[in-house]
Amino acid sequence: MQTTPEIVDRKSLSLHRSRADRNKGMFLQKLAFDDVQDRLSLVNRDFTNVAVVSPFPEVWAAIFPNARVVPDTDLLDLEPKSFDLVIHALCLHWANDPVGQIIQCHRALKSDGLFMCVTFGGQTLTELRAALGQAESEERNGLSPRVVPMGEIRDLGALLQRAGLALPVADSVPMKVTYKTPWHLMKDLRAMGETNALSGRLRHPTGKTVFLKAASLYESEFGEDGRIPATFELVFLTGWAPDESQPKPLRPGSASTRLAEALGAVETPLKD
Template structure:
């Protein structure tokens, strides 16, 4: 285990630090008292993610909830699964009524084969070394353990990103990064394969969100702890004029509401085990694809 830690630490030094993890923690601490304001969105994402458990016959006894913000763990415990909460924010950990570990989500302080199930709902998009984290998840899962995750993907917040860029370019002649970069759906499937999960699947889903005013969108981002934590963010206070200009540029739908849909990838992957089904190798098929497409031939 110590050797694995040393190897992981050595690898992480080479990973580009896109996100400021200290700021991510501060944002989550600040958001802890206001999480009820965004609970419907968090619950919708968690419920769509945990629906995948209804299609699985395997029984899960122990689970780790990574960054579920007080929503995922109660749902898992309601299913009879002993659940440990892990979160970067001490304040969010303190809100949980069960066992909780205050930890940096980029390093999982658990022994190999500690959990049957690991769930990460809307908590992976601020991680610098996502391939490294997924490899750690696979390590702490028992053989034939399940990893479930959902994370924002493109084009989430595309309208806000474009509005901020246009407003800043018009006012200052340049732009600074203000919205987190998101992966694409294909990237998520590739990440699962790269981490060595068996039977990896990444499905797309959309949670439709609409706001009466632009400030409603900004308030939800703040209440969820999702404001700018990029390392290259501007350190100066954003002027109210720039915010007002950007908000006026947000696209509106036919009812003059502001649509900012949350596009998510729902990811599933299994820790490899000898009992799992294996894909056939080339040449092992009993019927060729050509024969299947042609269908039965007259005798």
């Protein structure tokens, strides 16, 4: 029987999250929920039964104090057809089965319920990945998994359709955070609970030479005005549980009015 590859070591991930700094390490979580809140304000709908999938419930409970907040375990603790809004909150990148997570959220939605996900996209930490990869290649003649793989926006958007959601939309918000040194960035990643928890990671100490080389490369290749940038791409995915009331695309060729007539334009036939 085929099983989902265990890309993420969930035990290590839980340990890293338990050590996260709930005061200083949650700034990206808070930026994400501010953006989610802004997007929901544009939806002409009152949501009364809300579920949030998050490893940091104290952050997301600020939006919906009465929401059901559940951890992002492989099997989500959500009852079928029980919610009119499900938010998957900045943790899909740690899922061994991302589409399975979205399918479970879909099943938890009532008809015409809204699914919204915010996750890190493929441009996240591009500078750190490049510096670490070059340093390890030069110092150790090889590469090891160090940053969790994150999907590009097109691939992430396709997950909505695979999960059977209607009216899928995907967009991204890139942001750049600057740090004094790469060491300050790594300290922040630990405070976020976002350090390496990949199953295929090295199980022995890397050694200082790789990290010193990576820090030097980071500063020389990406440094700006005495600081180093770190890119974080937040990808937002939205989709609706299918319902008969939702608009549906028309069959090709079924239009009853010509486009030129609708626009009030003169139609000029092309020569053969």
